[in-house]
Amino acid sequence: MDEAQGVTGFVAIDGVTLAYRGASGPVTALSGASLKVARGEFAAVVGPSGCGKSTLMKLVTGLVRPNQGSVALEGRAVDGPVKMAGMAFQNPNLLPWRTVLDNVLLPLEIVEPHRRRFRAEKAKYRAMGEQLLSTVGLDGFGQRFPWELSGGMQQRASLCRALIHEPALLMLDEPFAALDAFTREELWCVLRDLWQKIGFTVILVTHDLREAAFLADTIHVMSARPGRIVASRTVDLPRPRELAVCYEPRFTALVHELRDKIAEVRQA
Amino acid sequence: MNATLERLSPLWFTLGMFLVWEAACRLLKIDPFILPAPSQIAGAIAQYWRPLMRHSFVTLWTTVAGFALAVAFGVILGLIVGWSRTIYRGLYPVMIGFNSIPKVAVVPILVIWFGIGEVPAILTAFLISFFPVVVNVATGLATMEPELEDVLRALGARKMDIMLKVGIPRTQPYLFASLKVAITLAFVGAVVSETIAANAGLGFLMAQAGSNFQMPLVFAGLMMLAVEGIAMYAVFALVDKRMTRWAFRSSLSAAG
Ligand SMILES: Nc1ncnc2c1ncn2[C@@H]1O[C@H](COP(=O)(O)OP(=O)(O)OP(=O)(O)O)[C@@H](O)[C@H]1O
Ligand SMILES: [Mg+2]
Numbered sequence: 001m002d003e004a005q006g007v008t009g010f011v012a013i014d015g016v017t018l019a020y021r022g023a024s025g026p027v028t029a030l031s032g033a034s035l036k037v038a039r040g041e042f043a044a045v046v047g048p049s050g051c052g053k054s055t056l057m058k059l060v061t062g063l064v065r066p067n068q069g070s071v072a073l074e075g076r077a078v079d080g081p082v083k084m085a086g087m088a089f090q091n092p093n094l095l096p097w098r099t100v101l102d103n104v105l106l107p108l109e110i111v112e113p114h115r116r117r118f119r120a121e122k123a124k125y126r127a128m129g130e131q132l133l134s135t136v137g138l139d140g141f142g143q144r145f146p147w148e149l150s151g152g153m154q155q156r157a158s159l160c161r162a163l164i165h166e167p168a169l170l171m172l173d174e175p176f177a178a179l180d181a182f183t184r185e186e187l188w189c190v191l192r193d194l195w196q197k198i199g200f201t202v203i204l205v206t207h208d209l210r211e212a213a214f215l216a217d218t219i220h221v222m223s224a225r226p227g228r229i230v231a232s233r234t235v236d237l238p239r240p241r242e243l244a245v246c247y248e249p250r251f252t253a254l255v256h257e258l259r260d261k262i263a264e265v266r267q268a
Numbered sequence: 269m270n271a272t273l274e275r276l277s278p279l280w281f282t283l284g285m286f287l288v289w290e291a292a293c294r295l296l297k298i299d300p301f302i303l304p305a306p307s308q309i310a311g312a313i314a315q316y317w318r319p320l321m322r323h324s325f326v327t328l329w330t331t332v333a334g335f336a337l338a339v340a341f342g343v344i345l346g347l348i349v350g351w352s353r354t355i356y357r358g359l360y361p362v363m364i365g366f367n368s369i370p371k372v373a374v375v376p377i378l379v380i381w382f383g384i385g386e387v388p389a390i391l392t393a394f395l396i397s398f399f400p401v402v403v404n405v406a407t408g409l410a411t412m413e414p415e416l417e418d419v420l421r422a423l424g425a426r427k428m429d430i431m432l433k434v435g436i437p438r439t440q441p442y443l444f445a446s447l448k449v450a451i452t453l454a455f456v457g458a459v460v461s462e463t464i465a466a467n468a469g470l471g472f473l474m475a476q477a478g479s480n481f482q483m484p485l486v487f488a489g490l491m492m493l494a495v496e497g498i499a500m501y502a503v504f505a506l507v508d509k510r511m512t513r514w515a516f517r518s519s520l521s522a523a524g
Contacts, residue, residue: 058418061418061422063418063421063422081424082422082424083423084422084423084424085422085423086422086423087418087419087422088419089418089419093413093415093419095416095434095438096514097437097438106420106433107423109429109433110423110425110429110433111424112424145514147514165423
């Protein structure tokens with residue numbers, strides 16, 4: 001089973017074309033996009049604005065269906081919402097009427113088998129939530145409401161919500177884009193540590209090439225719309241990576257290489 | 269000092285208005301048959317206190333009954349309309365058409381169906397006040413953040429889960445905001461219907477007093493209407509503020 005996945009990938013997108021029904025005719029968002037991500041891999045997707053990165057995320061999680069091609073997860077074709085992926089977006093989207101802890105626990109009220117046990121084992125789950133919050137530096141904030149938190153803190157809580165049910169797959173769509181540089185680097189480390197500790201598979205969409213280079217095992221570059229993957233680059237920086245790695249020449253060289261590639265696809 | 273002055277300003281303005289009114293009536297020697305002075309109205313209120321109270325209670329009860337129906341029906345219809353785009357599309361023109369009918373025009377029909385009495389007043393109050401409830405509840409559901417929906421759907425949430433966990437709680441501030449509007453409209457509906465065809469209620473009392481040329485009593489009825497209307501609005505404004513604190517706070521923090 002594991003070997004088969006080694007060949008086909010944990011996430012396998014194969015020759016996918018997708019068109020939205022726009023207000024003025026169809027918009028082709030993706031055309032012949034293919035992507036493979038191995039189990040436990042940290043993959044980053046970069047590309048020009050509007051090239052279909054968010055669309056790719058929706059395909060993997062089964063929120064939209066391809067017009068052509070196939071999407072598979074763990075070797076099984078995706079033909080509806082996947083029921084297990086954790087997602088986080090640029091906007092933390094916390095529910096303002098719930099405390100931070102209750103926001104984080106929300107997925108457990110939905111995902112089986114937690115859903116069935118949630119009422120009976122509430123104390124256990126709350127402890128789990130508090131534990132997770134403290135690993136992202138939010139200990140003691142569980143009983144606060146989202147509006148009492150800064151943007152960066154809300155984003156940490158949003159990450160916790162995406163991870164509380166221990167998903168095998170974490171989908172992140174520009175999660176740090178709205179944060180200041182310091183907070184962003186802090187959260188890179190938070191994400192790095194969580195990933196190293198838990199070992200889920202990540203697909204991270206980002207505009208920040210340094211973010212991609214610092215965090216990912218593999219960086220996929222997309223073409224302008226209609227999007228497809230035009231280049232995949234393995235990042236061979238050793239792990240565990242410290243922020244200092246960002247100032248090393250080989251890191252800078254990698255970022256420049258990516259930048260050139262994106263400039264190239266934007267021209268085309 | 270300034271703060272207390274500001275807090276009490278509604279009181280000063282109300283008192284001032286009555287004083288000017290009283291002075292104008294006395295100085296200009298306005299015929300009490302045209303416009304009674306506040307002192308004469310107060311006299312009429314004292315004199316007719318019992319019937320005024322009785323009719324006020326009838327109006328209060330018909331208003332509240334119509335309003336309660338409107339909230340129950342409005343919430344259910346709002347949830348249905350907000351649930352599905354198809355239903356929304358289909359019902360929208362019907363509701364707009366219905367809402368644009370002046371409800372006064374419906375009162376005679378209701379009277380034919382149900383006879384003179386409290387039922388037409390309750391139904392008029394209901395008909396005139398359910399629309400804002402429907403619209404607000406449906407808006408609350410329709411303006412749900414699509415990304416949040418994606419987060420939940422990727423977890424395998426069914427439509428019902430999304431409704432219960434997100435949709436319905438987030439319509440709460442919309443609902444409470446609509447209650448303030450709806451209670452005022454229900455009051456208008458009840459009084460209009462009572463004025464046209466009823467045998468009790470403030471509207472009926474005023475119509476009767478008017479045809480008997482008892483102007484101070486007409487104005488006494490008007491005063492009771494004002495007091496009742498303000499009281500009902502104040503109750504729901506308070507409920508709104510109490511129940512939806514998070515909505516105000518979070519919009520404040522979103523701005524900052
Ligand atoms: N619901 C929709 N209806 C119609 N067209 C859409 C819809 N969603 C996206 N598109 C179109 O599909 C294309 C890809 O959109 P997508 O959101 O995937 O881009 P993106 O790469 O995530 O962009 P960005 O980097 O700005 O977030 C865009 O050109 C957009 O106009
Ligand atoms: Mg996007």
